[in-house]
Amino acid sequence: MNPDLLTALKAQRIETPSWGYGNSGTRFKTFAAAGAARTIWEKLDDAAEVQRLTGIAPGVAIHIPWDAVDDYGELKKYASERGLTIGAINPNVFQDEEYRLGSVTNPDEAVREQAIQHLLDCVEVMKQTGSRDLSLWFADGTNYAGQDDLRSRKRRMRAGLKRVHDALPSGTRMLVEYKLFEPAFYATDLFDWGASYSHCLAIGDKAQVLVDLGHHAQGVNIEQIVAFLLDEGRLGGFHFNARRYGDDDLIVGTSNPFELFCIYAELVYGANSADDLTKQTAQNLSYMIDQSHNIEPKVEAMLQSVLNCQESYAKALLIDRDLLKEAQSKGDVLAAHRVMMDAFKTDVRPLLMELRAEMGIHSEPIEAHRQSGYQEKVARERGTQTGGGGYPVKGKAGVSR
Numbered sequence: 001m002n003p004d005l006l007t008a009l010k011a012q013r014i015e016t017p018s019w020g021y022g023n024s025g026t027r028f029k030t031f032a033a034a035g036a037a038r039t040i041w042e043k044l045d046d047a048a049e050v051q052r053l054t055g056i057a058p059g060v061a062i063h064i065p066w067d068a069v070d071d072y073g074e075l076k077k078y079a080s081e082r083g084l085t086i087g088a089i090n091p092n093v094f095q096d097e098e099y100r101l102g103s104v105t106n107p108d109e110a111v112r113e114q115a116i117q118h119l120l121d122c123v124e125v126m127k128q129t130g131s132r133d134l135s136l137w138f139a140d141g142t143n144y145a146g147q148d149d150l151r152s153r154k155r156r157m158r159a160g161l162k163r164v165h166d167a168l169p170s171g172t173r174m175l176v177e178y179k180l181f182e183p184a185f186y187a188t189d190l191f192d193w194g195a196s197y198s199h200c201l202a203i204g205d206k207a208q209v210l211v212d213l214g215h216h217a218q219g220v221n222i223e224q225i226v227a228f229l230l231d232e233g234r235l236g237g238f239h240f241n242a243r244r245y246g247d248d249d250l251i252v253g254t255s256n257p258f259e260l261f262c263i264y265a266e267l268v269y270g271a272n273s274a275d276d277l278t279k280q281t282a283q284n285l286s287y288m289i290d291q292s293h294n295i296e297p298k299v300e301a302m303l304q305s306v307l308n309c310q311e312s313y314a315k316a317l318l319i320d321r322d323l324l325k326e327a328q329s330k331g332d333v334l335a336a337h338r339v340m341m342d343a344f345k346t347d348v349r350p351l352l353m354e355l356r357a358e359m360g361i362h363s364e365p366i367e368a369h370r371q372s373g374y375q376e377k378v379a380r381e382r383g384t385q386t387g388g389g390g391y392p393v394k395g396k397a398g399v400s401r
């Protein structure tokens with residue numbers, strides 16, 4: 001295998017979300033799964049199984065207060081002993097009763113202060129876990145025309161983001177995630193990439209846009225958003241998942257593998273060597289999965305997600321950039337398109353098996369997981385917890401103020 005390819009593939013990093021290992025559901029029903037993780041400690045055990053079998057998923061994003069603990073140093077140590085690191089910190093400002101009309105954009109100043117304080121508490125958590133990213137998603141929005149003043153809500157959002165941005169330690173970032181709809185159904189305060197982008201420009205260099213693949217209207221060209229934000233130096237990272245109709249949080253790369261390939265094609269676009277690729281994909285972007293595995297076995301679903309991202313990345317690395325540039329410069333439409341399709345149609349499974357042999361891991365991770373008895377073991381030990389995943393204790397981040 002081309003050594004540059006090997007270097008780049010070994011450097012790929014995918015961060016798995018703690019909430020993807022626990023029970024989750026829709027507004028209609030949460031089906032309890034035998035062995036689903038009940039605590040952050042069990043979630044880290046599951047993440048360690050994914051890392052053991054893939055070698056490219058050492059980071060675990062956590063959600064506060066769902067994963068709040070009294071001692072984040074102990075959490076960091078527990079993760080490290082399993083070959084893991086604590087990744088992005090995800091504040092929760094969408095489940096406390098006070099947030100009915102929004103959090104940082106709420107018309108009530110006291111509620112806005114409560115939300116901002118929780119975000120600032122999560123900045124303290126970042127300091128204790130050594131996390132680089134504060135991953136911000138707001139459910140804030142309105143359900144009816146006239147319910148609230150849209151411009152006032154925009155200014156409240158900016159003011160709140162600015163206060164948190166200015167509290168970030170150096171070397172850390174806030175990732176401002178947008179979403180077209182849900183749970184607000186008339187207007188969402190961070191409704192598209194342009195809203196996030198303009199807030200990031202206004203509040204400072206530590207603010208970057210986070211692209212969640214499920215957060216767009218039907219048919220939106222997401223890879224073009226990725227290309228634009230990369231070119232502007234304002235892409236912080238991703239929440240990977242798949243969608244057919246809405247923010248379905250299905251396994252990334254399942255409903256539209258070509259879209260995922262085109263996104264990765266933009267990510268490796270500017271890189272002309274393994275060193276560029278390693279820099280571009282390993283260090284300055286956050287590749288987080290954000291999914292809810294409502295009917296799938298949790299750990300196997302997460303494994304499949306990581307492997308789907310790995311496969312798309314490998315295909316994108318195979319794009320013949322010189323041939324592509326030549327065809328593009330000549331305006332040879334179909335020759336250029338065929339260069340992309342040739343890479344997309346390449347079966348990279350042999351390549352990935354070779355990579356895993358180099359990495360000293362099983363060539364077939366899913367099969368290895370199924371043979372390992374891990375799922376049966378945790379089902380015996382944990383039993384079946386009824387009810388949804390992490391529902392927060394009221395706004396407690398576990399940090400002393």
Ligand code: AOS
Pocket residue numbers: 063090091137177179212239247290
């Ligand atoms: C919600 O739709 C967003 O994708 C969130 O990023 C995600 O669901 C999770 O809650 C992390 O905050």
Ligand code: ZN
Pocket residue numbers: 137177212239290
């Ligand atoms: Zn998300």
Ligand code: ZN
Pocket residue numbers: 179212214215247290
């Ligand atoms: Zn989402």
Ligand code: ZN
Pocket residue numbers: 249290291
């Ligand atoms: Zn989500």
